Amino acid sequence: MKKRNEVLYFALRNKKLLIGSGIILIFLLLAWVGPAFAKYKPFDYANPLGAEPPSTEYWFGTTFFGQDVFSQFVNGLRATFIVGLLGGGLGTLVGMIIGFAAGYRGGILDEILNAFTNIVLVIPTLAVLLIIAAYLQVRSLLMECLFIGLTAWPWAARAIRAQTFSLRTRDFVDLARLSGMKPYKIVRREIAPNMMSYLVLVFILQFGGAILTAATLDFIGLGPTNAISLGLMMQYAVLWGALPLGMWWWFVPPGLAITAIVGALYSMNVGLDEIFNPKLREM
Amino acid sequence: MRRYLTRKILIYTLTFFLAVTIDWLIPRFMPGDPIRNMLARVSVASNASAIQMMYDYYARLFGLDLPLWQQYLNFWKALFQGNLGISTYLFPTPVIEVLKRAVPYDAFLLIPSILLAWYAGNNFGAIAARSKRLDNFILPLSYVLTATPYMWLGILLAWFFGIVLGLFPIAGAYSFSLRPTWSWTFVLDLLHHWFLPFASLFIIDFGGWAIGMRNMIIYELEAEYSRYLTALGAPQRLIRRYAFNNAILPQITGLALRLGVIVAGALVTEVVFSYPGIGYLLLAAIQNQDYFLIQGCFLFIILGVLIANFVIDLVYIVVDPRTRRGMVGESA
């Protein structure tokens, strides 16, 4: 009980955590209620005059076709959070299972899992998506999440394995082993808690990574074909000459939002890190 | 030691074999027909029978009229002769030739940006871990940098420095008014075009490495051995040296993975700046359904990842004594 209070005490005073979660909350709120405030649907040709800078009628301006950038933006944000949560979550889960098993067990299991990780790592994820894309006439957002989660875990697995590897030779693990503890318990009780902040970092990296991967896929034209996303907004902006025509309102918001969300996640992570590790606070 | 290496090599060979098989499956798995797509690209003023004849001709040429197992064997045979087939997008150029032209640009852009970013990022990260004041500045900056999507930074740089200020060209590897010659004009022009894509890659990678290093060092500084050394009254410098040496290990793993996915990582940057490396080529190949070229690009990526991983395995043996214990297996 005392510990929890202590955590809360420091959490409320940790600027990094507060700022980070503040930003996330703002964007989350925007993604939640924004679409209700948008006057137009993302793909409606709302403005008959085509591209126009932000105004009271079109808060974020309009695209080349006169589509409302604000509407695309808030709907795209929604897609971004979904991809981060589902894609990043799935990636972390798979990465933890494989990383712990390989790192703690070592030996032949490690080799097999390592080979498996390597294969998944070298299978060109783009190619797989390409095949999927060719089979399905329409790609959905959920499929993108699944795809990102199932291909992004090797990074997490690698990192967790390496960390487990060095932890398992530490004295306290040896001690636990000598006392006859089961491997699963050792991982859960001794190893995982000792790298908790590392795991949080991994999840946050996966969350952010999923958002960035989705943006990349969308940007090169392999994104969802029936939805809007921040990456697709950037693709359309570049494709339709927003740069030379100076339509900055088209490509600045989506990139800025991604940067802010992912950056805020990282900032939250450092904050949490400092809260959980008193040592870091003393520095 | 030898047993360890033999096993590693065996696993890498197996991985290579499987990955290449999957790679071979790509054009065969596609529901579309590469030759039909190629012939359809520009409408031909000829009748159906002529198109069928042309189709048969090209199918023979690409070896697509043979039974599948035969195609598979031929693929391996050709692979060992360095023959990756013919590109349909750049017909009749062999895929290997196309790749050869793109690789130097990749190396020129990516090797300096990745290595410099790694080096500078690690150093700044280590410095940040040392000083609270620097940490407060470098850390948020690094987080923002590493959170920036590659294409967005590329777009911003291209827009601001290329279009608003007009300082740098935003497309291509060298000016359209030049012919490649060994002259200062050309080399300077090459560097002029190289700078923005380089900068956008460097800046983002830098942020990532700096954070990674900073976090690792802080972990190491709280590790048992650091506390023990502090208790013994060892000089701070020595402890930091140890911490750095241990913290660098995951960073090396990271570097290997980064070098391995060199191509995928630079794809969007190359697309934004129309820089003619493998990533740019890959996108063109995807857009043009050139499965043979896609296959070649992926083979290149597979090799890159495998070699980078293998080298790292070797490096680990040298730099991390703990690994040497682990590699003998559970029994130790």
Place this chain on the structure above:
Amino acid sequence: MRKLALSVFTMLILASLLLAACGPATTPTPEKIIQTVEVEKRVIETQIVEVTPTGQVAPTTYPRNETLYVSGAAWGPASTWNPFQPGMLANTTGTIGLVYEFLFFYDPLTDKFIPWLAEKGAWTDPTTYEVTLRKGLTWSDGRPLTAEDVKFTLELGKKYPALWFSPLWTNTGLTDVTLVDETTLKLTFKDPLYQEWENYLFNLPIVPKHLWENRSEEDITTGANENPVGSGAYLYLTHAEDRNVWVRNENWWGIPIFGKPAPKYIVDIRTSSNNVALGMVVKGELDLSNNFLPGIATLAEKGYVKTFYEKAPYMLSANTAVLFLNTTKKPLDDAKFRRALAFAIDVPSIVNVAYANLVKAASPSGLLPTMSKYDDQEVIARLGYTFDTAKAKQMLADAGYKDVNGDGFVEAPDGSKIELQVTCPNGWTDWMAAIDIIASSAQAAGINIKAAYPDYGAWNTALQGGTFDMTLNNWAQMSNTPWTLYNLLFRHPIQEQMQAGNFGRYVNQQMFDLVDALARIPTTDETGMKAATSKIQELMLTEMPVIPLWYNGLWAQWTETTWTNWPNEKNPVSLPTTWSGYWQMGGLQTLINLKPAVQP
């Protein structure tokens, strides 16, 4: 800090090594350049190979006032200079037109053939065509171009069925080519397709027999033909991943006849995106852009760039965007439903919104403005369609299509639900915007149509395999005959894979006969052609198996900082284009007419 400096230094060395490594691939060695000069008859002048006192090749920059920068023609990196490779030509668009030439050129603006390699050509009787070549024609290697070369080229098509023009022998009716003398050929036909033959006259490039006769079949059909030797106004100079560079042939046989093309160098740039091309045009780095650039109307209004027309549609029309309806699927097999659909599509919005007025709505006949004399105005007035939601609803109701279940969309007369999909390749944003409008305007009329954007490969498979519902296509370019379009729309017979037309698999023997009859009408018989096209239009508008919607433009925007005297609506002498297949339709003439801008 010293360590950092050291590694930066190492990095620079590394970089320079890499630079050296990529050298041989992109840098021609001095010896090679000199060799090229000898082979190509000293055409490349000293300006390029400037020998400095030390004996080194000077750095080369193409002089700005002698160079024409163009873009929008090449689709991909240069990979072949073989004039017989279909499709691949898309990447080195000057190969035919600038290097290899044709018997005739064709001017679509006046609908006239221009004698080119041929001095004259005519049907001496219904099955004999006689061509006389000009005297004094030469290849760029100095050898004379004679009737032998023409005969050789034509006969390649007989020998190798894999060549794209082999149907000349199997379909068009050519049976024999005889040499009369050094410059005269007699071509014998059996049941000739006159319309198709005349299309070959300005599309079949003539190659030199002395360099091609010893080549293998594989070399002829699939070889890359590096360093092409042709007869045309330009020569191959160099290429890179993103450009083709041509240099003027100072010994071109046509200079005394047609005049000398103004630019000494043509740098044909493959811009990776609209983005890049647009930026280059605005900065004056690109003289002529033939890319589809959205937003160009705004720039033209402000005077940044010039276009053919000063006002909308700004561009000439190059091809017709047609909506193919899959007539094998219900309810698209019902002509009444198809006709109602034609009235339901909001073409004005496609023109205004999707294209920002860069295009024009198409004539219901589908024929381009250059072919408008073949539009039967009476038929179009009687059977044509315009956007009219109310009328479309009425027509649907009359044909028995009613909203039975109250979901706002009509059901088929037999009560079954109607759910259709209109498609175009993903990423073709202007078409994507267009099919969005098609879907929403059809929905407004009560037809449940949804837009979908499959990837190109999947789209193409569905197109040729006939598994789509309705889709856009524009594969018939500007041509000398209305037959080109109708051949695309009503190609037959219907096969498992429809690769070059009639994707909707419309079966109507009467229509097929009409198109075949048109192909057999001599091109001199304009009245006969008009009668034939009138019948086709009548049947087409009654049955409505395809719906012509709008004309895609001959995208062209240019600046006058370096070159002036471009063709435009006040000076409509040629086409301002560098597209493949258009050099011989006025593209080269544009180059000949250009004048250097007065440099301040």
